[in-house]
Amino acid sequence: MTLPLHQITTAPPRRGSRVRAFEPYLLIAPTVLLVVGLMVVPIVIVIGYSLFDNVVTNQNPQFVGIANYLKVLADPNFWNAVENTLVFTVLSVVVHMVIGVGFALMLNSKLVHALPRAIFRAIYILPWIFTASVVAVLWRLLLDPSGVINYVLTTIGVLHQAVPWLATPATALISVTAINIWSGYPFFMISLLAGLQGVPADLYEAARVDGAGLIRQFFSVTIPALKPIIFSMALLDLLWTTQQFTLIWATTGGGPINHTEVVSTYTYKLAFNSYQFSMASTSAVVILVASLVVAVFYVRQQKKASQS
């Protein structure tokens, strides 16, 4: 049996290695296709939209350069949304941290028996089960002027009359922030619990031998040990909370009169309520840039944590 020369040169082992060299590209192809097609391309599109006028709704968009950016950055409603987002986010992250550390420490205490510990832990994780859409309707029921929270506050004398928390300009932002605090702290708590269990017991032993009280132990053993987790959780939380849309959309819709407007609801309204897609894209790009700045900090922190 004779074979043509070129078939002999491509002998099975070499063909196998050539296929193998090609293999990783084949296996990664679906991922690359999806990430490029539905992440990279959309980002390019939205940046493109932000540089034109009358996009989506108009046949002949006009290139306007950075004019849209100047318009958005000069819009007092945009800065109002930025301010609300900052208040909402900073308060949420700080209180998430405080509640998360507090609950994790209580659950981790040796003074608590095993069964109550399991029960309390289950109750504390509960808010995390519910999606923002459900959390929103639940708190609209609780905070209703005739709802149970107003009943309790008027009955014990804190309030003289019921307050429509989500519809009053002075209380709306603080109310949606409180709702976000309730729904978001379990994530902190769970991670911190895992972190606390990793703190070596002999560190506390050594501190106690040195005469450190509970508070001293907390600040010189617990906090330093948890610092990397707390810091990266705070950055992640910052990233997510600035992007929060559903909770605010489903409780106040940004109202009353823009008092709970955040950057995501501001952008959404520009696009889908007033069909100003160019302006909405511009605002979306500004949010993207801000998020990337936080993300860079996060990645740096992760690198530092993994090196130490």
Place this chain on the structure above:
Amino acid sequence: MSLAMKARTRRSMGRVLLYIGLSIGAVFAGFPVLWMLSSSFKSNAKIFAFPPRLVDGSFSLSAYFAVLADPVKIGYFVNSYVVAICVVIITLVISLLAAYVFSRYDFRFKSVIRVVIIGVQAVPPITLLIPFFGIMVGLGLYNTYQGLVLTYVVFTLPYAIIMMTAYLDSLPRELDEAARVDGAGSMAVLWRVLVPVSVPGMVSVGLYTFMISWNEYLFALTLTQTDDKRTVPVGIQLLMGQNNYLWNEVMAMSILGSIPVLVLFLIFQRYFIGGLAAGAVKS
């Protein structure tokens, strides 16, 4: 009083204070949920009864029956399940392939692709919303299951790949090498050797993916239009938007809509917490 006794009273004092603190926390965390449950059993006329009661004479399951007897609302649940299950399957398969490559191969562009995958996680959903709307309309996928599934696959894929890669990295390479020596091809190594021992990692990825898909609201709201494609989170808001608030039905639907996540959580608790903690600390 002896020193030992003093220490013991201090301990029990501490314990009492701790239980008081824990109970206050439990009211904060649990009362809203309890109230949701209790309201779902009331008649709508008694929702704001004065004074409010956790359990009143109107206790019944009628709100649940009303939700479960309405074909439109049942449809929201069907849609949510169809979308979430498709997303879990597709994300698992694609992320396994990608993780296998990242964990076991060296190739050009590897680190570039890796950096892009980590980086896109920081992209805010609202930034993608406007182009997605245009792309889905352009592809004829607006108001379809496929459009939502594709969207959620892209959203869940980066973190799924990172989690799966970390898992495969933790498995010894001797496993695949032994199979290779026996003549197994790359696919056989992945599906017959690595997948069977990667079940815990796949469960974590699957749970994460299911939760993201089941809970998502913004894109479900924007990329679907008709009731036969709406998912549960959007359906709950639509029920709220109707003229006369049917609070008991809204609460019943909220609870029914939260049961899948609750059940998954109860069954797979350790995977949830493992995945969460790993994601928070390592990703």
